[in-house]
Amino acid sequence: EVQLVESGGNLVKPGGSLRLSCAASGFTFTNAWMNWVRQAPGKGLEWVGHIKSETDGGTTDYPAPVKGRFTISRDDSTNTVYLQMNSLKTEDTAVYYCTKLRGIAGAWYVDLWGRGTLVTVSS
Amino acid sequence: SYELTQPPSVSVSPGQTARITCSGDKLGDKYTCWYKQKPGQSPVLVIYQDTKRPSGIPERFSGFNSGNTATLTISGTQTMDEADYYCQAWDSTTAVFGGGTKLTVL
Numbered sequence: 680e681v682q683l684v685e686s687g688g689n690l691v692k693p694g695g696s697l698r699l700s701c702a703a704s705g706f707t708f709t710n711a712w713m714n715w716v717r718q719a720p721g722k723g724l725e726w727v728g729h730i731k732s733e734t735d736g737g738t739t740d741y742p743a744p745v746k747g748r749f750t751i752s753r754d755d756s757t758n759t760v761y762l763q764m765n766s767l768k769t770e771d772t773a774v775y776y777c778t779k780l781r782g783i784a785g786a787w788y789v790d791l792w793g794r795g796t797l798v799t800v801s802s
Numbered sequence: 803s804y805e806l807t808q809p810p811s812v813s814v815s816p817g818q819t820a821r822i823t824c825s826g827d828k829l830g831d832k833y834t835c836w837y838k839q840k841p842g843q844s845p846v847l848v849i850y851q852d853t854k855r856p857s858g859i860p861e862r863f864s865g866f867n868s869g870n871t872a873t874l875t876i877s878g879t880q881t882m883d884e885a886d887y888y889c890q891a892w893d894s895t896t897a898v899f900g901g902g903t904k905l906t907v908l
Contacts, residue, residue: 714897724837724845724888726897740895743803776844785892786833786851792844 681705681791683777688796691767699762699796701777706791708758709733712780714789715751715762717773717798725773729780730760745771767800774798804893806900813906820876822903824889827870832891834872836865839886839902848887849874881907 687699703711712735715727728741730751739751750763760777774795781790806826814820824834834852837845847856849865852872862877872891876883884907889900 716899723886723902724839724890724899726899729897742896782833782850787892787897788835788847788850788890789837789845790847790850790856792846794844 683779683791683793685775685777685793685796688775688798690799690801692802693767693769693800695767695800696763696765697767697798698764699775699777699798701760701762701793703758703760703777703779706779709755712787713751713753713760714778714780715760716776716778716789716792717771718776718795719770719773722773727762727775764798767798769800772798772800804891804896804898806889806891806898808887808889808900808903810901811904811906813908814876814879816881816907817878820879820883820905820907822874822876822887822889822905824872824874824900825870826872826891826898829870829872829891830868832867832893834865834867834889834891836874837888837890838883839888840884845888876905879905879907883907 684702714729730739748766753760776795777793778789779791780787836849838848839845852867864875886902888902
């Protein structure tokens with residue numbers, strides 16, 4: 680079955696760290712560009728960052744709100760992508776979705792979403 | 803930073819045509835995709851590369867993108883189409899989402 684399963688969401692204090700995992704199955708993970716998207720309670724979708732396939736360089740990109748605090752990595756031997764979150768803030772509270780990107784340059788889209796994992800940052 | 807603007811809400815009667823817009827500077831020069839999200843569920847892709855429908859998405863969903871506006875059109879809207887809809891585009895290597903539009907079918 681083609682799926683993404685996130686884990687690692689939890690309650691963490693401001694300033695703390697958390698690592699999310701996403702286990703992929705049912706597709707060729709090594710070729711996939713992987714993406715994290717979050718959704719704060721009652722709010723819209725927000726891109727958190729992505730990582731290219733190793734064959735495309737394995738590089739990452741992040742938006743300004745998380746750059747320098749969040750790091751995406753991947754382990755192609757276990758078909759897993761990670762989101763390391765440091766210096767967490769209350770505004771990072773959200774459901775975090777692991778997603779798979781597909782498409783061509785400038786026209787990527789998410790063709791597979793996980794169910795999400797909830798991260799709550801609160802004292 | 804690049805921004806995409808959507809109306810917060812759109813209402814339509816069953817069987818009528820719903821149009822949801824997404825505006826951004828020279829958006830027509832970029833590719834836009836659309837996601838549908840029902841409460842408590844993960845989003846689902848309904849349109850990609852401006853006009854293409856993924857397998858399994860009904861033909862009543864269509865997309866268009868030109869100038870500064872992309873439009874998602876749902877023809878013969880059904881009650882099952884009631885959901886939040888998000889547009890998304892790329893500004894260089896940065897993904898941008900619109901704020902979302904709540905479609906009410908009543």
